[in-house]
Amino acid sequence: MKVLLDDQADAVFQALADRTRRDIVRRVLVEALSVSELAAEYEMSFAAVQKHVAVLERAGLISKQRVGREQRAHAEVSSIRSVRDMLDELEGLWRSRVRRIDALLAGEGPTTLGRSEAADDNR
Amino acid sequence: MPVTETFHDEATLTLTIVAEFAADPERVWDVYADPRQLETIWGPPTYPATVVDHSLDPGGRVTYFMTSPEGEKYCGLWEVVSADRPRRLEFRDYFADENFQVVESMPGSTCIYTFAPTETGTRATYESIFESADGLKTVLEMGVIEGSTGAINQVDELLARG
Numbered sequence: 001m002k003v004l005l006d007d008q009a010d011a012v013f014q015a016l017a018d019r020t021r022r023d024i025v026r027r028v029l030v031e032a033l034s035v036s037e038l039a040a041e042y043e044m045s046f047a048a049v050q051k052h053v054a055v056l057e058r059a060g061l062i063s064k065q066r067v068g069r070e071q072r073a074h075a076e077v078s079s080i081r082s083v084r085d086m087l088d089e090l091e092g093l094w095r096s097r098v099r100r101i102d103a104l105l106a107g108e109g110p111t112t113l114g115r116s117e118a119a120d121d122n123r
Numbered sequence: 124m125p126v127t128e129t130f131h132d133e134a135t136l137t138l139t140i141v142a143e144f145a146a147d148p149e150r151v152w153d154v155y156a157d158p159r160q161l162e163t164i165w166g167p168p169t170y171p172a173t174v175v176d177h178s179l180d181p182g183g184r185v186t187y188f189m190t191s192p193e194g195e196k197y198c199g200l201w202e203v204v205s206a207d208r209p210r211r212l213e214f215r216d217y218f219a220d221e222n223f224q225v226v227e228s229m230p231g232s233t234c235i236y237t238f239a240p241t242e243t244g245t246r247a248t249y250e251s252i253f254e255s256a257d258g259l260k261t262v263l264e265m266g267v268i269e270g271s272t273g274a275i276n277q278v279d280e281l282l283a284r285g
Contacts, residue, residue: 077260086259087131087138093167093263094140094249095126100164101154101247102125105146 015059020044021052025075028062032074127246136253144245148238151245152209155179155236162187170197175223179206185214186223198223201234212236216251218261229261230254 016022024038039049053073056062064071128141144151154160158174166172166189175186185201198219205213217231225231235250253259 083133083136083256086256086263087133089263090138090259091129091140094138096167097164098125098140098142102144104154104160104164105144105150
């Protein structure tokens with residue numbers, strides 16, 4: 001199970017304690033980017049951006065993949081989302097599904113609802 | 124609110140949702156027994172579901188696909204373990220390829236739905252038990268996460284929690 005362990009959590013929080021690194025994570029969540037593409041976005045040296053990417057990589061938040069001649073960084077979504085987060089999200093899915101069931105049942109009108117007519121009239 | 128209680132069990136990767144509906148259990152069961160009703164409630168409006176084959180008999184299969192806003196299809200299927208109309212439905216929910224063959228590398232989940240009569244209608248209990256965190260992650264990717272906003276929110280929540 002991918003539950004964050006304490007050491008890993010320390011590394012994650014340390015890595016995300018920096019504004020530039022948080023920004024890098026947001027960018028590579030959307031698309032895989034090379035270090036040079038990332039470096040073009042910031043007013044700092046290529047080496048400085050490369051260092052930030054290395055910190056994020058060590059924390060397991062991003063990983064690099066070779067595409068042709070260059071390495072592209074992408075976010076490791078699985079390490080960002082813990083089991084607890086995922087159960088929370090699944091609960092969200094179920095809440096909206098239950099709302100759809102409720103709407104479908106209510107949309108039928110009281111005639112097919114049998115003994116729940118009274119409850120419907122009180123709405 | 125129709126949802127009255129929720130239980131999370133991180134150790135067993137289980138989510139339990141309890142909801143109250145103003146309709147009797149037979150009517151709630153019909154939502155699952157009728158493929159046209161099932162597809163209106165299964166996926167979010169942005170990922171509409173289409174049910175292809177449908178049999179709630181034990182050993183029967185329900186095959187479906189969900190279509191993303193970009194037109195990508197995500198296929199899944201149920202294998203019905205037991206069906207006790209209108210009280211209890213148990214099935215295995217699997218990821219499938221476009222020919223509705225189970226994707227063996229992606230563990231599915233066991234779903235146990237129970238419908239109990241109450242004074243005002245039905246108390247429905249939906250239990251989903253996942254075999255692995257990857258299976259859970261894939262379910263969320265099928266329709267819950269739209270683009271990368273969900274993942275970005277996760278980062279913000281992670282920061283807020285620290």
